[in-house]
Amino acid sequence: MTHQIRVKRRIALGMLLGLFATVGLSKPAAARVPYVDTILGRDIAAILALAGRSGLEVTAPFRELTPTARAKSRLENAYFRVSLASDFSLRYLKTHHLILIAGLPDEPNAFAVGEAIYISRALLDLLDDQQLTAVVAHEVGHAERGHLLERMGNLYAGVLVHFWDTLVADWRYLSRGQIDETMAELISKGHWATLLQTLGQVELGQEIQADCIAWQWLESLNRLGYRNRPDDLLSSIETLVGVSVDSLMREESLAPRVSRLKYRAHTGGRCY
Numbered sequence: 001m002t003h004q005i006r007v008k009r010r011i012a013l014g015m016l017l018g019l020f021a022t023v024g025l026s027k028p029a030a031a032r033v034p035y036v037d038t039i040l041g042r043d044i045a046a047i048l049a050l051a052g053r054s055g056l057e058v059t060a061p062f063r064e065l066t067p068t069a070r071a072k073s074r075l076e077n078a079y080f081r082v083s084l085a086s087d088f089s090l091r092y093l094k095t096h097h098l099i100l101i102a103g104l105p106d107e108p109n110a111f112a113v114g115e116a117i118y119i120s121r122a123l124l125d126l127l128d129d130q131q132l133t134a135v136v137a138h139e140v141g142h143a144e145r146g147h148l149l150e151r152m153g154n155l156y157a158g159v160l161v162h163f164w165d166t167l168v169a170d171w172r173y174l175s176r177g178q179i180d181e182t183m184a185e186l187i188s189k190g191h192w193a194t195l196l197q198t199l200g201q202v203e204l205g206q207e208i209q210a211d212c213i214a215w216q217w218l219e220s221l222n223r224l225g226y227r228n229r230p231d232d233l234l235s236s237i238e239t240l241v242g243v244s245v246d247s248l249m250r251e252e253s254l255a256p257r258v259s260r261l262k263y264r265a266h267t268g269g270r271c272y
């Protein structure tokens, strides 16, 4: 290939990438989440489905349940309200599915894996319809912003960093004969500890962002005349954890999230 052709190809490639970047940046934030987030979500959902069917005690919480007619209608109604509040502009509007799982009786739980939103039976039993809509809105907020991909990316980065630390520890052992102390030091003070802290911060940021998105939707529903209110978010956390707001504020891991809800910090805010 001549030098000129190579230069032309590079310019063409650069223009193409520039075009993709421009189109990407001009879309709303939710539309910029890479498609790999969807693929990852489907893979994990398939693994969870298998795990739930395996009959093993350890994976029993992931066993899918067939909801009763009333449970089905409660879940569908919650999701419909979230779609309505978001002006039917959700990434997974047509493909979202709410899955009722056995969960643990004393640990009501909900989580989003791409298009799939998992609700445990204990959570469904414990929350009223308004609170359920708030939780579904929060989970759809996670899905909208591709939080799964972000979390998994961080996890893989963590594994790589840990692998690096292990290599360094092995090298020190081979060259200096140290082992346990070195590894312990690397894990407690090294990259791994920093990374765990960073992961915690990222997850907290995601929770706050999902709350903020849900908050705006619940405000919209309220304006449309529904009984849903942004305060349903805080009341759902109170019910799920089983303690008052003031006690929640004393929990170091929950305080930043709860205080934003208590002092209505998400009103009119932009959910970065």
Ligand SMILES: [Zn+2]
Residues within 6 Å of the ligand: 138, 139, 142, 206, 207, 210
């Ligand atoms: Zn969350």
